[in-house]
Amino acid sequence: MRNERLPHRRPSLKACMLLACMLFAAPYMASRISHFSHLIPNHSSLSAQTQTGKASYYAKKFEGRRTASGERLHGDSLTCAHRTFPFGTMLRVTNLSNGKSVIVRVTDRGPFSRGRIIDLSRRAARIIGMMAQGIATVKVEVIDRIIIPFRPTMPEVQPEYDLEVAPEFEYGVTEEWDEITSNE
Numbered sequence: 373m374r375n376e377r378l379p380h381r382r383p384s385l386k387a388c389m390l391l392a393c394m395l396f397a398a399p400y401m402a403s404r405i406s407h408f409s410h411l412i413p414n415h416s417s418l419s420a421q422t423q424t425g426k427a428s429y430y431a432k433k434f435e436g437r438r439t440a441s442g443e444r445l446h447g448d449s450l451t452c453a454h455r456t457f458p459f460g461t462m463l464r465v466t467n468l469s470n471g472k473s474v475i476v477r478v479t480d481r482g483p484f485s486r487g488r489i490i491d492l493s494r495r496a497a498r499i500i501g502m503m504a505q506g507i508a509t510v511k512v513e514v515i516d517r518i519i520i521p522f523r524p525t526m527p528e529v530q531p532e533y534d535l536e537v538a539p540e541f542e543y544g545v546t547e548e549w550d551e552i553t554s555n556e
Contacts, residue, residue, distance in 0.1 A: 425489035427465065427510040429497035439480035447494035453480035454490055454512075462515040465490065467500040467508050474499040475515060 435447050441459040445451070452463065457478045466473040474496045483491040490512055494503075502508035 421514040423489050423512045424468070425510070425512075426487050426507050427490045427492055427497075427502065427512075428483060428485065428488055428507050429492045429494055429502065432494070441479045443479050445480070445493070449493050450474060450476045450496050450499075451479040451493045452476040452490050452496065453482035454478045455481060455483075457514070463490075464513045464515050465492065465496065465500060466511045466513075467502055468511060469508060470501050472500040 430445060430447070430453075432447065434445055437445055439445050439451075439453070443451075452465070454461075454463070457463065459478055461478045462475055463478065464473055464475050474492075476492060476496050480491070483489075488507070490510065492500075492502075497503050500508070500510070
């Protein structure tokens, strides 16, 4: 057995070029990473909470089928399909052409059509006025807390109670009751 050293291998030209490109591109990519943060599911920055893009709605043939979360799809429910948000996430979807908005819950995955960010149920699409077009440009925002609207100008009406004491002879113990209990 001879004691041979392994020959030293020089890096190839392709490897050197790749390393140089990565070193020079790193500062640029660090400044641009916020543009791709919506692709990271658990990213909590503001840009991950808001998206703008195309929306479509489910066709009638999908009603009654199971969604990815296991629920059945109903056309009259306020639900949607989104690629990355967890099931149960509440989203406010605003149609940018008319300003109408609706709050929906994520129950499915999709859309898998290129260029679309959300699929809405038929009722949600009807509320924001996109049924005629089929596809609309929308803004999608995550809702952390849902505040139920109320009318603060409405006067509070308290029920009135009649606190008059009833006469004793109407609701008192009768003689028949005394007889039943004394015989036992």
